[in-house]
Amino acid sequence: MKKIIVALITVLSLILMSYPHISHAAPKGYEERPVELNVNGKFISTDVHPIMDNNRLFIPIRSLASMGIHYSWNATTKVTTLKNKNGEYLKITVGSTTAYKADQPLKMDQAAISKGGRVLVPIRFVSEALGYHVNYEAIRKIVFVNSDDYEFDMNMITQDDLLSARRAAISLPITTDFKLLGLQGTYHEYSFPVGRADAYFLLDGRHCTFVEIKEGKAIAIGQYDDTDRSRTAGKVPPNMVYDTDPIMKPYNKGSVLFMENRDGTAKAAYNDENGKRVELKTKINVYSDIIQPLPDYQ
Template sequence: MKKFISGLILALSLGLFNYSYASAEPLSEENARPIEVVANGKFIKMDIYPLMDNNRLFVPIRALASLGLSYSFNPATRVATVKNEEGDYLKISANSKTAYKNGEAIQMDIPAQNSNGRILVPIRFVSESLGYNVQFESIRRFVFVNSKDYSFDSKLLYQDDLQAARKAAIALPINVDFKTLDISDGYRAHCYSFPIGRADTYYLEDGMFTFVQIKDGKAIAIGQLYRAERGPSLAAGNVSSEMSLDRDPVMEPYKHGNVIFFQNIDGMATTAYLDDKKERVTIKTRMNIYSDIIQKLPNNR
């Protein structure tokens, strides 16, 4: 239990348990954190992020290449073509609701868009037209695109490479069966806290806590907790607004300590933990892709 309390002190020293984002600007489409795309279990590096417009998600068409789709763009006609491995293809023009699948005209309910010279397409229409599954996770604002034959290998969570295991964990969509808390008071930088030596459970802190357990290859949200600097705490799911961070069963996996992976707004990531002498160790690195938030640590931490 002493190690567990030390882990909580570490989080407190970084300001994570009381970080309310109160000084940040109100959350809006302009200053909201970018939407990340995960394709077949891997985060995609993009030079332009997806766009949410009228509750429709548009992604740069080049981002779909990681799914095995080929891409071409005719600058004269301004027509983009994407083709899957089976040879089915779509031709899409910016600002047009008419697309062509294998030469046959089909209608989209919203046209493709042009943003800074990039063609952005409605992800669900394109992916499902070419045989992919799409899921949008609202907690972290992630979109997951999977091939029909893709399935997550649960063994990845228990591999010897703990860094890779944790990257696999955060690349799973968080499934929720309760009404989530709607706390939108600033830019939602992410912080993940894993128990020492484990990748199959974590809690996400982004202005509130979301407690996640991974079972049978699915990341399940147990509950959420929001602790305001002023006013009452809020909770959802299977946690109480009065939960004790050192005695609640949800926190049992952290009794031997925790490791924190924190995304900074400036594009850097910070990793923090207590070493064997109970001294705080911090590591900083630049994030080139979202999964860089998870760092390799010594002694299987």
């Protein structure tokens, strides 16, 4: 028991040492964080991030290829033609709020836009018109798009390959049944229990959100405000005591941290078998690269 407590204290010290340093380097607000795109359980790399405009989310048409949607663009007429795997066509004109599906007019809340040499279309309208489902997760600013036949495989979480399991874990939209304390989201840091992928807590620059994965769903079970530990929500009690609170039970053997940087890189940190702090750094090409390969025992 003493060894467990010592290990936990060491891990928590690692968290508390690194967390304030990163949060102090967060000059940008949550609204400036780019929106990430996940299609059928996979994060997508785009040359232009999805953007939020007037509470509507727009994605570049090039990203639609990852959804199995073919597209063409006529620069003269400013019309993009989209076709799904069932052969259904959708025509959208930049600047127009009327689209056409099988020559039938459809009203759009907002028109497609052109920005930075890229054409962006309202993702919810396009997805639902062509048979996809859209879920926007505000906690991390991620839009999830799933086809009708997509179903998450829970075996992805329990597999022996921890790298793939943890990447699958963060590819699930976080759901919650309590009122969030707020949204910061200027960076993301995940802390997984050693050797596991079925739970993590997410640090976003101010809040800590505890998540567990059950039956193919990532469920937020509680949250606290790191600037005022008396402010909590869900199953986190005010002024939580780390070494005794049940919510920390999965982390009794220690935890592994995966941290997003602001320079296109990510860092992993853990204690090796001798208790020595180890830090790794990697380039992020796609959001899931935050989770890096580690030794098997981690």
